[in-house]
Structures are given as C-alpha cells and as structure tokens.
Amino acid sequence: MxxxxxxxxxxxxxGMGLDLYENSDLAKELFHKANDILGFEITKIxxxxxxxxxxxxKVTQPAIFLHSVILSKVLGDSFKPDMVAGHSLGEFSALVANDTLNFEDALQLVSKRALAMQKAxxxxxSTMAAVLGLDDDIVEKGCRETEGIVVAANYNCPGQLVISGEVPAVEAACEWMKENGAKRALLLPVGGAFHSPLMEPAREELAAAIEDTQFNTPKCPVYQNVTTTAVTDPKEIQSNLIAQLTAPVRWTxxxxxxxxxxxxxxxxxxxxKVLSGLVKKIDRSAEVAQATL
Structure with missing residues (x-):
C-alpha cells in the first residue's frame, strides 16, 4: 500500500517550488492563485x-504547504495514495491530498494558523528543545518533574523527542534530561512553544476558522498527529485538527x-527528506521515496 x-x-x-513553477502550467496557475489568496507574492520569497x-x-507555513500540495497535484494520475499523514503543518497538505479539504480553503487555514501561532x-x-537518546517515558517523566510548563511535543522517532514550553522550564528540563542519560538536549531556533498548552490562544482562534470550513469525506484515511490511527470521518478529522495545536505530534x-x-x-x-529519515528510524525495513516531477 x-x-x-x-x-x-x-x-x-x-528556491523551493521554482522547478514546479517553470515546468508545469498547473503549478503556475496554483502559485498565482496562492499569491491572490494570501495578499502578497509568496512566490517571490x-x-x-x-x-x-x-x-x-507567515511565510514558512504557507510555503511548505504550497510546495507539497502543488507537487502532489502536478503528479496527476501517478499520485494514488492508499493512506496519508502529515507532520504538524503537513497534516493540512495531507488533507488536500486525500480530498478532505480543497486547495483554497486549506491555504487560508494554513495562513490563519501561521498568524495565530505567531501571535501566541x-x-x-517560549521555546522548544530536541532530546536525543532517551525513551519516551523518561522524557515525559522529566517534563512532569520540572517546574513550569514543559511537555513532550514531537515524538519524531525512537530516541528523538522534542519538548516545548516556557523558556526557563525547557532549559531546566534539558538539564534534567542530560543528568538522566540524554545524549543531547539542545534548544531549537524556534519562535515559540508549538504543540504545548501555550498555543491555546492560537487553538481558539483557529478553531473558529476550521469549524467554518467545509470538510469532505476523504478518498483514503489520514493518520492524524493527535490520534495516530486511521481516520475517515470528516467531523472527527476537523476536531483532531483543532486539537493538534496544543497536542503532541505522535509521528512515531x-x-x-x-x-x-x-x-x-x-x-x-x-x-x-526529514520524514523519510524518521520513517527509516522507526522501521528499518520500510521503503521510502521522494516525490519528483
């Protein structure tokens, strides 16, 4: 499958997406449509x-979404998913790929998500940190035992978790992780505590927009970050997408x-190729590939 x-x-x-723009009329049309929807020339950036x-x-999230979704559309008949999943923001791309959301609605949601997260x-x-070389339960214990808000935010692959929260709490948790056997625990160059309770204002803001958007029955299941299992019910997909901002990304x-x-x-x-690398770390026998024109 x-x-x-x-x-x-x-x-x-x-330079992301430039090859698509130069080699496909459909891609060109969708990129121009994206500029109109966003109200600025994201293609230039x-x-x-x-x-x-x-x-x-406000640029990063729509840019990655556009690169992924336009590539999937340019692939045409060769793009035949039996199942889809996206890492955090990537879940929006996955939901266009399986026809749950249309291109225009999803891009507007991604833009609103980016702005709401920036505001939060x-x-x-707040910040995030990568923790390497510890089991999930040890990382979770370290977060629980640290004063302040800090939680496990991204379960990327065995032995690679990202924690998220208030700056002092994340720094203190990093020290705890190192004292308890982590190979590394290092702060990431991010602007905030994504997938933590500190994203609650953004979740509330995005919830209204998601609830006002049409979600269709998908053509194949999506494995969502929040539940990790196959979901095909549009209402459930909608509710998981709202929960995603403050819940961990359970990629593993x-x-x-x-x-x-x-x-x-x-x-x-x-x-x-980040996800391909993570998939191989989760299961060495899994076959991975990159979509290309």
Missing amino acids: NAYVFPGQGAQFT MFEGTADELKET CEMQP QSVTYMIKDGATLFTEVGPG
Whole structure:
C-alpha cells in the first residue's frame, strides 16, 4: 500500500517550488492563485528570498504547504495514495491530498494558523528543545518533574523527542534530561512553544476558522498527529485538527500504525527528506521515496 507523507515547518529552502513553477502550467496557475489568496507574492520569497525571509512564520507555513500540495497535484494520475499523514503543518497538505479539504480553503487555514501561532508566541517567551537518546517515558517523566510548563511535543522517532514550553522550564528540563542519560538536549531556533498548552490562544482562534470550513469525506484515511490511527470521518478529522495545536505530534506512533495497516512504501511529498529519515528510524525495513516531477 502507498503511504504519502507531508513535511512540516523547518523543511523550507530558498528556491523551493521554482522547478514546479517553470515546468508545469498547473503549478503556475496554483502559485498565482496562492499569491491572490494570501495578499502578497509568496512566490517571490519562495523562489528568491533569503533564509531569514523564509523563516518568518507567515511565510514558512504557507510555503511548505504550497510546495507539497502543488507537487502532489502536478503528479496527476501517478499520485494514488492508499493512506496519508502529515507532520504538524503537513497534516493540512495531507488533507488536500486525500480530498478532505480543497486547495483554497486549506491555504487560508494554513495562513490563519501561521498568524495565530505567531501571535501566541509573542504573548509569552517560549521555546522548544530536541532530546536525543532517551525513551519516551523518561522524557515525559522529566517534563512532569520540572517546574513550569514543559511537555513532550514531537515524538519524531525512537530516541528523538522534542519538548516545548516556557523558556526557563525547557532549559531546566534539558538539564534534567542530560543528568538522566540524554545524549543531547539542545534548544531549537524556534519562535515559540508549538504543540504545548501555550498555543491555546492560537487553538481558539483557529478553531473558529476550521469549524467554518467545509470538510469532505476523504478518498483514503489520514493518520492524524493527535490520534495516530486511521481516520475517515470528516467531523472527527476537523476536531483532531483543532486539537493538534496544543497536542503532541505522535509521528512515531502514526507511522507504526500505517505499517501495521499495510503501508509498504512511504513517499515524502514536499521539501526535504526529514520524514523519510524518521520513517527509516522507526522501521528499518520500510521503503521510502521522494516525490519528483
């Protein structure tokens, strides 16, 4: 069975999507439509912008979404997913790929999500940190035993978790992790505590927009970050998408369930190869590929 997976924030690079734009009329049309929907020329920043310009949340999230979704559409008849999943932001790309959301609605939601998250980041100093070489339960224990708000936010693969929360709490948790056997515990260059309770203002803001958006019955299951198992009910997909902002990304568990349900090939659609690497770390026998024109 063909599983298609879609990357999240951090996969951006200067020049992303330019090959699609230059080689496909459909891609060109969708990129121009995106500029109109967003109200600024995101194509100019994607194709020519600096790393700093691409790092702005209001740019990063729509840019990665556009790269992934437009690539999946340009693939045409060869794009036949039996199941889909996306890492954090990538879940929106996955939901266009399986026809739960249309392109225009999803792009508007991604833009609103980016702005709401940016606003939440500005309300309170917060951060994230990568913890390497510890079991999930030890990382969770470290978060529980640290004063302040700090939680396990991304279960990326065995031995690689990301924690998220208030700056002092994350720093203190990093020290706890190192004292308890972590190979590394290092702060990440991010603007806030994604997938933590500190994203609650953003979750509330995005919830209203998601509830006002049409969600269709998908053509194949999506393995969502929140539940990790196959979901096909539009209402459930909607509610999981709202919960996603303050809940952890359970990528390890999602990939494990996809394999259990018959996934034999994982194709990463979008910039970078991060998810392919994570899939191989979750199950060495899994076959991975990159979608290309």
